[in-house]
Amino acid sequence: MKLDPQQQVLLLELATTQRLHESSGKAPESPEQAELTKATNALARQRSATHAAQRAVDDMEREILRIQADEARLRSRIADNKKQLMAATDPSTRKDLNKDLYTTKSRLNDLLSELAEAHNEIHALRNNLDLANQRLADAEQAFDAAQAAKDAAPAVPTAADREHRMAEIRQSLPADIIAAYDAQRNENSVGVAAFNGRSCGGCFIILPAGDIAAIRGAAADELPQCPDCGSYLVRT
Numbered sequence: 001m002k003l004d005p006q007q008q009v010l011l012l013e014l015a016t017t018q019r020l021h022e023s024s025g026k027a028p029e030s031p032e033q034a035e036l037t038k039a040t041n042a043l044a045r046q047r048s049a050t051h052a053a054q055r056a057v058d059d060m061e062r063e064i065l066r067i068q069a070d071e072a073r074l075r076s077r078i079a080d081n082k083k084q085l086m087a088a089t090d091p092s093t094r095k096d097l098n099k100d101l102y103t104t105k106s107r108l109n110d111l112l113s114e115l116a117e118a119h120n121e122i123h124a125l126r127n128n129l130d131l132a133n134q135r136l137a138d139a140e141q142a143f144d145a146a147q148a149a150k151d152a153a154p155a156v157p158t159a160a161d162r163e164h165r166m167a168e169i170r171q172s173l174p175a176d177i178i179a180a181y182d183a184q185r186n187e188n189s190v191g192v193a194a195f196n197g198r199s200c201g202g203c204f205i206i207l208p209a210g211d212i213a214a215i216r217g218a219a220a221d222e223l224p225q226c227p228d229c230g231s232y233l234v235r236t
């Protein structure tokens, strides 16, 4: 079959579009859309990780405030005990006051070590929050870049776009070529395939060297057929 090389490209586009149209019915996801979906999910995960890190800091800050309030209460109780001890003369009262002073001091010591530990923890939690915020900023930046790339990418053709384009190509090519394409397509569901120099894009078989040489050596306006599946080959 003979066809002008520029029209061969159109015929291949028709065959490729028709195969896509009939195999999936729906446009495959563009790499830009896939990247945007990935960035959207990563951003959502990082937002939730950052919220969790912020909550941990907030909880620990409240814990420190609680400890500090307890500390103030214990210190004032100690001061009160000491004041009462200066005035008290009754041995039993003094004994009770000394006992309470001892217990309160001991509780204060426990509380102070709890406070020191809480300060260590909040330091680690704040570092963790800084890191989470940095990662969130990175994820936001990656999302913006993916969104911009998606917006800049050409729209993926819809089924209606493909039908329109197929009709357009059919009208622009000679009727006998279209008839030969349809006949071959009825036979092997491909019709016309790309030849990449080694294998047929219809059956994906790497052809023997002799067939490859014959296909490569055919005139530019010739559409050789795949010796395996019969598809007309457009050399790309």
Ligand SMILES: [Zn+2]
Binding pocket: 200, 201, 202, 203, 204, 205, 226, 227, 228, 229, 230, 231
């Ligand atoms: Zn083939």
